[in-house]
Amino acid sequence: MLDIKHTICPSCSVGCGLNIVSKDGTIVGTYPYKRHPINEGKNCLNGRNSILQFNSQIEKPSIVKNGQLEESDSETVLKIIKDQLDSIDSSELAIICSGNSTNEELDRIKEFADDFGCEKIGFYGYNFPNFKADVASYDDIADATTILAVGDIYRENPLLARRIILSKENGAVFINLDDVEKSITSLNADEFIKFEDHLEDKIDAVKSKLDENSIIIANKVCCKDDFALLESLSADTGAKLLPVFNAPNMKGAMNRLESWDDEEVKNIIDDSKVLVVVKDNMLDYLSDDDIKGKSFIVNISNEDNAFAKISDVVLPGKSWVEKAGTFTNCEGLEQCFDISAEIENDNMSEMEIFDKLA
Numbered sequence: 001m002l003d004i005k006h007t008i009c010p011s012c013s014v015g016c017g018l019n020i021v022s023k024d025g026t027i028v029g030t031y032p033y034k035r036h037p038i039n040e041g042k043n044c045l046n047g048r049n050s051i052l053q054f055n056s057q058i059e060k061p062s063i064v065k066n067g068q069l070e071e072s073d074s075e076t077v078l079k080i081i082k083d084q085l086d087s088i089d090s091s092e093l094a095i096i097c098s099g100n101s102t103n104e105e106l107d108r109i110k111e112f113a114d115d116f117g118c119e120k121i122g123f124y125g126y127n128f129p130n131f132k133a134d135v136a137s138y139d140d141i142a143d144a145t146t147i148l149a150v151g152d153i154y155r156e157n158p159l160l161a162r163r164i165i166l167s168k169e170n171g172a173v174f175i176n177l178d179d180v181e182k183s184i185t186s187l188n189a190d191e192f193i194k195f196e197d198h199l200e201d202k203i204d205a206v207k208s209k210l211d212e213n214s215i216i217i218a219n220k221v222c223c224k225d226d227f228a229l230l231e232s233l234s235a236d237t238g239a240k241l242l243p244v245f246n247a248p249n250m251k252g253a254m255n256r257l258e259s260w261d262d263e264e265v266k267n268i269i270d271d272s273k274v275l276v277v278v279k280d281n282m283l284d285y286l287s288d289d290d291i292k293g294k295s296f297i298v299n300i301s302n303e304d305n306a307f308a309k310i311s312d313v314v315l316p317g318k319s320w321v322e323k324a325g326t327f328t329n330c331e332g333l334e335q336c337f338d339i340s341a342e343i344e345n346d347n348m349s350e351m352e353i354f355d356k357l358a
């Protein structure tokens, strides 16, 4: 019998509703969440493909030996981790979280870190720094007379791009800034401005085009200084700013934890003896040499990827369809979701893992 349950799409921070279709305990597809106010009955290919990760995932707690995962059990792996934690002092532990955990999980991990006395807890923010200023809402896109997009919004955040298209149909001028030669977004823009490496020398070219009826949407920054330039551009022109992230709860992570860039993460690794990494593939932004052999790596993730093979132990945790909680989307809306698929396994949730390690 088919079972259809609502959840939030895990493939970017726009926060679209997504339905998970299961049959006899197996996920067989997705279906747009028709009444969800953000995506209004549509999901992009990235969202619909979110379930492809279930084709290849780690199903058992494992110990990694010579790059190979050897299946173990929760009790054994937890004991190994506890022994490692007992052998260090609080300054030698680092916890790398991500925007793939719920707000409730991030709060529990932070509580664990505080109790341990661990100050090195944060997440890789893809060069977006922590920022407190108000962000634009999706409704601001509809009302904008000029939209400046930094990055390829059409490819990476198509349901946000849909709002840009509607705004363009109402007369908005659409400008795209990117460091690539050509993209779906650049091909659809009224004006495309290419930058080399950093935004600095292009800010003046766009400043005169923006005012308080404008919006700046950025899903890519090359460094924290580039984000500061966008913040200044917003302050100088009155244009509203909407940073868009690649993980569903990066805004929630940003509200709670320190956002690190790659150099900061490298320094954290060099200064630590035990690294606990929660739902993050560090090889997305660091090289093998930056990570390997420097600390004992506890990888809490069910993703079967190259990072798992350079970890020391792996606890799969729960997959996103097995979770209930909240994600904060990029416009700051906290959305609640329930478990959307019952998958038969003995894996502990991240909450249980940190409860047992405490």
Ligand code: SF4
Residues within 6 Å of the ligand: 009, 010, 011, 012, 013, 014, 015, 016, 039, 042, 043, 044, 045, 046, 047, 048, 156, 157, 158, 159, 160
């Ligand atoms: S725009 Fe983002 S949140 Fe919406 S369906 Fe696509 S990937 Fe998912």
